[in-house]
Amino acid sequence: MRAVVYQEPYNVAVESVEDPRIEHPNDVIVRITSSAICGSDLHMYAGRTDAKGGLVFGHENMGIIEEVGSAVTSLRKGQRVVMPFNVACGFCKNCLDGKTGFCLTVNPGFAGGAYGYVAMGPYPGGQAEYLRVPYADFNCLPLPEGTEHEADFALLADIFPTGYHGCELADVRPGDTVAVYGAGPVGLMASYSALIRGASKVFTVDKVPERLNKAREIGAIPIDFSAGNPVQQILDQTNGEGTDKGVDAVGYQALAHSGEGEEPATVLNDLIDTVRPTGALGIPGLYVPSDPGAPNEQARKGQLLVSIGRMFEKGLRAGTGQANVKRYNRQLRDLIIAGRAKPSFVVTKELPLDQAPDAYQKFDKRLEGYTKVILHP
Amino acid sequence: MRAVVYQEPYNVAVESVEDPRIEHPNDVIVRITSSAICGSDLHMYAGRTDAKGGLVFGHENMGIIEEVGSAVTSLRKGQRVVMPFNVACGFCKNCLDGKTGFCLTVNPGFAGGAYGYVAMGPYPGGQAEYLRVPYADFNCLPLPEGTEHEADFALLADIFPTGYHGCELADVRPGDTVAVYGAGPVGLMASYSALIRGASKVFTVDKVPERLNKAREIGAIPIDFSAGNPVQQILDQTNGEGTDKGVDAVGYQALAHSGEGEEPATVLNDLIDTVRPTGALGIPGLYVPSDPGAPNEQARKGQLLVSIGRMFEKGLRAGTGQANVKRYNRQLRDLIIAGRAKPSFVVTKELPLDQAPDAYQKFDKRLEGYTKVILHP
């Protein structure tokens, strides 16, 4: 089959690779109809990880079940499904607790597995014609037949639940004011999720006009950090008090306020300054324990200078980590079906698989129109 | 009246000061029967704060109501009461949410007030014969008449609820394994609280034999960090997995593992290494946004190098801040009355007020027998 295969930094190719097959009775094979490119793919693409050439990318996958393992109970050939980016077993201690992003079974020696991602286990990605899905009863979310809502449902694999997870970690409740740093796909989904959860005001921080416009369109208040300190701008709009809650949808590759160069703890410390005493921070934005490209020695080991003194003084809480997609995807699917959520507003481009190399290049450069790309193999 | 008055670093004196009086109809005056010396008093005592001479110390106060303001509803003269160290109004946004440690009313311009503490509002301390208690209906917890459980009840002002708060922030649940760093009074109370909440195993880390012995006596597993890396010791006793939850009862004046010199983020980063993926950290140990005596420039601004990359990879949560005593003190009082909690095991010395100067000196040096001192004016 054809698949998007990582070659070396800044180079992916569409190549023929072996078809996946049922390896375990609980597997299914899915014919991929949509697989999105994720911002976290860029970490590998840009050589900021240990990914080796030959890896098939793609962890935001949906499609039609093509073949069903002999032990699978609830699925049948022809069914339309979307898979969480996390591969999970469903029966380990963490899965039982709803923490499916930290499954102890699927990637021995580590808590958590994923498709098409370095160090996340032996699971080729879905930017390809077919995908093997292990523990299929657990990992497949059934969708209505047909092709309706294809782009909306595709976002259930990762970014809609990940944005929502940011709000869950930040304990966003009806009436809250919320600051979301970052208006990339995850930041927009976090802003959108905060509004779904009943936030009264959502401030979304970025500097890219296309992204800030999308934030405004969904009812958030755009904050352009290139126009002035974002903390101060938000304080000014909250009687100097700050917001009730905050979400970091940027992570360690945060830009300095100046817009020049990375300052990995900028967003964390801005959030600590933005959120009012007793508030909570949700941190779905990625921080890594090892970053060879970091600006200093500590950051290379994942250690950042955090304003922990201020955080304590304010009595803030923080939740971190990748989304447990399984915990939210059914409910978010139901909002889509009911017409009460339409996350595909974030999708800017839908392309055939063979345009992936070009799309990666442009997405990496944050070119306009490449905020969120879905591939259709 | 006689009171413990701060003079200058390493010097307190018992002096005559003006008697407190009813200043507002919602005040009461309490005749102090017990007022404990707290580890956080030592920050001021040792000159690590901006405290000025003349400040009356004492935020762990209990006694008998002597005089009742005209608007007070629920209290009467002669009633035995204990007061949370936090002064709180009961009606601001934070108090309504149970976050009485972050009251917006009592210390304008800041979230939170306390008795006898620098920058925490105009409330003289209770290491004195009398104490003025504002918003008395809200701030006084009634106790049974008589003198029974005097030392147990005195600990309801701060350290028992503060230790319990550490467990609440860490979301300690029945069956959990818990690591508590620090076996000072708060660490012992956190360990004790974890067991009350049904923890299966509690590891308590310190190096002082007296403290480790007390941990063992209440059913915790003592971990002597002078005998080897505490993280490794705990991993070894949890099948290499780490604990479900962790509590930092040390704060920014943490010692390096070597035991020589302070390393302010040591305990934080140890906790991140000790707690297993999906776990939670409770941080009642103090971190400050400004520390003139810190070992480096960043730490002087309250910024510490935190292993945020590892924390994210593990999907840890963290809660910080001083205890909202009011949220727990009634329930903990009821456990004491029912005979199911006896926190006074931590008290090593009960002294008359005029021995305060000597007690401060010895407590500051962590001399044996001075783990927890209660003054009886």
Add this chain to the structure above:
Amino acid sequence: MRAVVYQEPYNVAVESVEDPRIEHPNDVIVRITSSAICGSDLHMYAGRTDAKGGLVFGHENMGIIEEVGSAVTSLRKGQRVVMPFNVACGFCKNCLDGKTGFCLTVNPGFAGGAYGYVAMGPYPGGQAEYLRVPYADFNCLPLPEGTEHEADFALLADIFPTGYHGCELADVRPGDTVAVYGAGPVGLMASYSALIRGASKVFTVDKVPERLNKAREIGAIPIDFSAGNPVQQILDQTNGEGTDKGVDAVGYQALAHSGEGEEPATVLNDLIDTVRPTGALGIPGLYVPSDPGAPNEQARKGQLLVSIGRMFEKGLRAGTGQANVKRYNRQLRDLIIAGRAKPSFVVTKELPLDQAPDAYQKFDKRLEGYTKVILHP
């Protein structure tokens, strides 16, 4: 001053009564600008309670502070405020726990107090020119100056928080399907609140066209129980599964499905049949321990035949009781100010105080246009 005074069943009059005055240093006097008539006033109006002649009605009150008691801290003359219908002290065990509808202080011997209501304490109602508000710092919610949103804010005294409380008791979460029985003011507010909280589908059951239309307008799915069994209609629209959650906004004066005569447990048992296994019921609709007008002896003692066997088999949870308004009113106010909630869609009539007698008569007959009436003294 002029006030709406209960005379005898089916008879209220606007009379001159004595002006309220500051009785306690924590009181304020509010000049009432809006006071709504509540469905629960009709229980008294129709003689279904022990209310005696002379009672001033009105527990949904807002206005301008006219006079401030000497111990009041946070309020000033001229401030616009709305008061929860519950009178509460702010410092008893239940208030501390956020259960301000069950205050142990303000109505000795009973848990809970209210303005202008039989057996709820010595607090005259606010369908009058002035109102005394005890524990004013706790009981007044400040509003923006001016007259904007008057009708929206007036609903913060009771029905908006009460509808929201139904959703809180039913644990309504994003993505849930919800059945709300009753499309009177509280049922509409519950439906509206469910949508604010992110419900995917809300089914609102009634038979009055005006009310069903309002449900449809806010995005709920109207279910006309006069057109067929409402349980079956909802099952038909949920693949035979039932809803995730349910709210009883009707209470003990429920009509039989036939529409003829009361069957006090009809809604409770319908809910048990409507909600799917593992679901939850929120019951803000009133049930009383003594109802002289009940259709049978058990019901007169508040004992109803409940399908407890079915409830257990399904593992349902249920929460009951009057709303703890204070727990929600600030957040709901902020949603109104931010333009994200506009509960006044439910208001059908605004009248001067002296038209109260006519309004009561028509409201009691459920005449069109009298779904929700606000009086402006």
Add this chain to the structure above:
Amino acid sequence: MRAVVYQEPYNVAVESVEDPRIEHPNDVIVRITSSAICGSDLHMYAGRTDAKGGLVFGHENMGIIEEVGSAVTSLRKGQRVVMPFNVACGFCKNCLDGKTGFCLTVNPGFAGGAYGYVAMGPYPGGQAEYLRVPYADFNCLPLPEGTEHEADFALLADIFPTGYHGCELADVRPGDTVAVYGAGPVGLMASYSALIRGASKVFTVDKVPERLNKAREIGAIPIDFSAGNPVQQILDQTNGEGTDKGVDAVGYQALAHSGEGEEPATVLNDLIDTVRPTGALGIPGLYVPSDPGAPNEQARKGQLLVSIGRMFEKGLRAGTGQANVKRYNRQLRDLIIAGRAKPSFVVTKELPLDQAPDAYQKFDKRLEGYTKVILHP
């Protein structure tokens, strides 16, 4: 193999039946070492259900894995395991939500399955030499090798988690006072669990001296309802206030206070009178939607006269339903291993399988020494 087979009311026999075998790749076969007799077995035994002759009893099962299906991942032959009485799939909507007692997969058309129980699916019981366990990765809880704690671990199949579930439904928190109605095995486990969760006082109501004594031994306060109204006794010991929380560990076969004849709603209504306003009720005791042996027509349909008016006035919450054992059994196992729980205090008799007929007969008559019987095949 040999198994306990139901014949007709009041008659079970130990017979030879066919050995179970792997029917699905996710099955395992367990050689049973312990299988307890449960109070709920008596409903079938006494002919109060539709159970037909030929049913193998036994839903409290533990043993050693004998054979492993080809799709099973985490288990191996020779491993010691205990199974929740609920059979569950691990991937349906309810299982994902932790509601494994209401699995939608294993017993089509109904929410929930179990071993050896009428209407709970095609799963023979474990009062036999061998047991087939479906979805074995999900349904087997691994135990330490050896034979230590055999009786403690056996109780993890049902009654320890079921008692704990009662406390979870009642939201028992540290410091709470709790009333537990019933001191049979589940009531004792609920009382024990309340203490593990940090309750300050637990009142356990029964009339059988052996049971009341066991309650006293674990630190609960026994209330003998044959010596006076239990509600009044508990009010007298709580300053007339009632308890914070309550657990119904009796269910629909409750005895009247007189001790003569059943009054199925007695315990429910007693609890409503016993628990203070704002409290919560946990109802793990069984109520059924159809009871042919009930004392009246409504009760035969599972409809009981409940004091719903009083419940509403007090603002009580209630949770019902069979325990989701999987949600608690790991944590409770860890408490047993750590030596912090020893639930086997409730076990009064351990017998070989062939004495089952006699044991059923004596247990049904509540003879002394037959409070809790474990069979060892």
